[in-house]
Amino acid sequence: MTSASEAYSMATFSSFLPHPPPWRTSGVAALVDHDRPGGNVHDRASRATLLARIAALLDQPLLGLLDVAQAACTTALLVPGEALEAPVARAAGIADRQGLLGGIVPALFxxxxxxxxxxxxxxxxxxxxxxxxxxxxxxxxxxxxxxxxxxxxxxxxxxxxxxxxxxxxxxxxxxxxxxxxxxxxxxxxxxxxxxxxxxxxxxxxxxxxxxLTDVVTYSVGVVELGDQSIGYWGTQTLTTDHKGRDVYGGTELHVVRGGFAELAALALPDRLAQAIRCAAMFDAAAHAAYPDIILTRRNYDVIEGTDALGVRRIGVLEQSWRVGGASGAEIAALEAFRAEPETRQVRCATVEVYDLVTPPAGATVYYRGVDPVVGAMTKYAMRYA
Structure with a gap:
């Protein structure tokens, strides 16, 4: 039986990255249910911009929105809004990890x-x-x-x-x-x-x-897209929505070429190294416990905070095996690495503001408008270094 330390070793020294897959030649598409369009207006607008950036990055046609039946007739790279259950993935014609950006799981839970x-x-x-x-x-x-x-x-x-x-x-x-x-x-x-x-x-x-109280939330992840793979760590920010709630306000990522092994090799403060170690252990445990999962976008939220006894704790909160809030920064990093073959590290971010603001010069605007449900909102991504 595999121990936690063995699982960490698996994650650290094997990034679960395959050889670069062949190009998908028919294009890039979102996999959707036309009868149940998901998300608010800002979610759908953000996805449309993300798809366009992915298609341009891969030099592939942008096919827009396809349902399961339509996707089964293509060889497109599919970008679902959620991790797919295996039967849905099969019906959509996804035979392996080359066919999607996201994740496939044997059961919804x-x-x-x-x-x-x-x-x-x-x-x-x-x-x-x-x-x-x-x-x-x-x-x-x-x-x-x-x-x-x-x-x-x-x-x-x-x-x-x-x-x-x-x-x-x-x-x-x-x-x-x-x-x-x-x-x-x-x-x-x-x-x-x-x-x-x-x-x-x-x-x-x-x-x-x-x-926990007095918390910081880190993002740690690995993305495989085309012939590139990246690993990153970053920190999340909170913002206030129009109902006065503290909600996700964006993520700043420090991105390297490679995966968990390359992240583990970085010289980082102990708390960040531990956050990366926890994410790698979660990733390895999930692959060992559920060996049929297929993941090409793996993001882990890791919290650092103080428990009831006053002890600082670090642990994984959840996984995201789908495109998400940090995906704009991930694509910005992939674009930078493609344009600059000698560059080994970049710093990119996504920002979400519940107001109409003017993004900085050079930013990619994912949404700027008044969403009928959540109100005024601006979402953008950019590279800082």
Missing amino acids: IGTKAITHGLVDEQAVCPTGWSFAMSRLLGDAALPGYTAFTQADAARAGRLLLAKGPVRIKDVCGKAGLGQQVVRSAADLDAALACEDVADLAEHGIVLEED
């Missing part, structure tokens, strides 16, 4: 926050295909916590965690820091869990983990 933690005990309810090895392989790469698929299991897990301090309850499908709340007592826990839909809980699960 594997692409969510649910796999970040183990179950409260061996009697806990879990979906078919759940790996009991994942939490063991993770070791201390994630914060103390549990995943539950029933209210009863969640209540037991929450009480165990409350004995050590406040507990954060998280929607496993939540994005941009939304769908979360902190409870500090068993009464608050029970009240929060009573609001959960039983059927939704059984299908998706819920995460409960120790709450």
Whole structure:
């Protein structure tokens, strides 16, 4: 059986990168469900700009939006908005990692926050295909916590965690820091869990983990696109939306050619080296626990913060195996490396502001307008160094 240290060694010295795939000649397209267009106006506009940048980077035609049936008739590079379940990927004609930018998972829950933690005990309810090895392989790469698929299991897990301090309850499908709340007592826990839909809980699960304060959130990842692969670490920023909530405000990335091995070789402060180590361990554990996953875009949110005892902790919060908030910066880095073959490192960023602002000169604007749902917003990406 693979230990956590062995998993880290696997991740550090093997970046899970294949030989460069052949070019996909028919173009670049978003894989969508035409009957259920995903995201708000700013999400769709951002995706359209991202697709155009990817197509230009690869010197491929831009095909726009394709559904599963349409995609099956092409040899396009497909960019889904979420990690794909394996049957959907097969129906879309994706035979291997050459066919997409994102991820393919055997079951929906594997692409969510649910796999970040183990179950409260061996009697806990879990979906078919759940790996009991994942939490063991993770070791201390994630914060103390549990995943539950029933209210009863969640209540037991929450009480165990409350004995050590406040507990954060998280929607496993939540994005941009939304769908979360902190409870500090068993009464608050029970009240929060009573609001959960039983059927939704059984299908998706819920995460409960120790709450940290005074936090910094890092992004660590690897992207394979065309004949290039990049690895990066970065820090996320928060901003305030029009409802006064703290939400995702962008990511600044330090990007190198290669993958986890190249990131591990960097001379970085201990906290950053540990964040990279945690992300690499999570990546290796996921590949070992769920060997059928196919990933070409792997991003891990890693938190550093103070626990209830005053100890600084670092651990993976979640994975993102789809294009996401940092993808604009990832493409900017890939563009820089393609234009400058001798360049080994670059610094790029994405920025999201809930206002109409003028982006700096040289920025790629992903959205600037008034979204009917979220209000005025400006999103852009740029290279700083």
